[in-house]
Amino acid sequence: MPDTATARDRLADARVYLCTDARRRQGDLAEFLDAVLAGGVDIVQLRDKGMEAAEELEHLEIFADACARHGKLLAVNDRADVAHAAGADVLHLGQGDLPVPAARAILGDDILIGRSTHAEPEAAAAAVQEGVDYFCTGPCWPTPTKPGRHAPGLGLVRYTAALGTDRPWFAIGGIDLGNLDEVLAAGARRVVVVRAITEADDPGAAAGELAKRLRHV
Ligand SMILES: Cc1ncc(COP(=O)(O)OP(=O)(O)O)c(N)n1
Ligand SMILES: Cc1nc(C(=O)O)sc1CCOP(=O)(O)O
Ligand SMILES: [Mg+2]
Numbered sequence: 001m002p003d004t005a006t007a008r009d010r011l012a013d014a015r016v017y018l019c020t021d022a023r024r025r026q027g028d029l030a031e032f033l034d035a036v037l038a039g040g041v042d043i044v045q046l047r048d049k050g051m052e053a054a055e056e057l058e059h060l061e062i063f064a065d066a067c068a069r070h071g072k073l074l075a076v077n078d079r080a081d082v083a084h085a086a087g088a089d090v091l092h093l094g095q096g097d098l099p100v101p102a103a104r105a106i107l108g109d110d111i112l113i114g115r116s117t118h119a120e121p122e123a124a125a126a127a128v129q130e131g132v133d134y135f136c137t138g139p140c141w142p143t144p145t146k147p148g149r150h151a152p153g154l155g156l157v158r159y160t161a162a163l164g165t166d167r168p169w170f171a172i173g174g175i176d177l178g179n180l181d182e183v184l185a186a187g188a189r190r191v192v193v194v195r196a197i198t199e200a201d202d203p204g205a206a207a208g209e210l211a212k213r214l215r216h217v
Pocket of ligand 2: 019116117118136137138139140143144145146149172173174175192193194195196
């Protein structure tokens with residue numbers, strides 16, 4: 001991507017989106033982020049549901065530095081105030097989070113807003129809703145990262161692909177290098193992962209392999 005690329009240009013080019021908590025020592029966290037961003041992650045979200053805002057902001061400084069070094073997008077989960085304070089590129093909102101118009105009223109038009117969807121009507125709505133820049137569909141498989149969340153499976157990925165929307169969308173939930181071909185066959189061209197990278201022996205290499213396969217479909 002050229003240095004002049006906008007956040008929306010970078011989103012349009014994105015293939016691998018990583019959500020990660022911050023449970024690594026500070027130096028290790030910066031090293032981990034450098035490895036995965038150099039490897040091929042395009043967007044990184046700090047997703048740590050137990051963290052209070054002040055602690056989240058402290059960690060986000062490390063994330064923001066890493067994203068700036070690599071020219072990649074920084075995402076904040078759930079909280080518009082934290083996204084604003086951190087200077088994030090992206091705010092990700094689930095079905096029960098702040099409504100998109102409320103987030104836009106707080107943050108304006110420059111920030112990218114993403115939306116989670118778990119059923120066909122939600123995906124169809126997110127594909128056209130004003131103010132939404134991208135959406136995610138899942139979980140593709142039940143996942144311990146999001147316990148108790150019913151998995152609509154690859155059927156929702158096939159449905160979303162058939163919408164033929166120009167809006168970027170990502171498959172999420174239980175995706176790894178072992179089942180990526182099934183996700184691609186269902187029609188996804190972008191994925192969000194947690195464990196496939198955070199629990200890999202070599203997170204940078206895992207990010208690189210995911211990116212290579214998604215970019216050469
Ligand atoms: C990129 C991305 N996709 C989906 C989610 C899940 O959002 P949500 O359904 O609001 O659940 P929580 O992550 O907030 O528990 C996400 N965070 N990021
Ligand atoms: C955070 C999250 N959201 C989901 C959704 O379906 O909206 S699935 C999920 C967890 C994905 O983790 P892993 O890659 O480790 O399975
Ligand atoms: Mg949420």
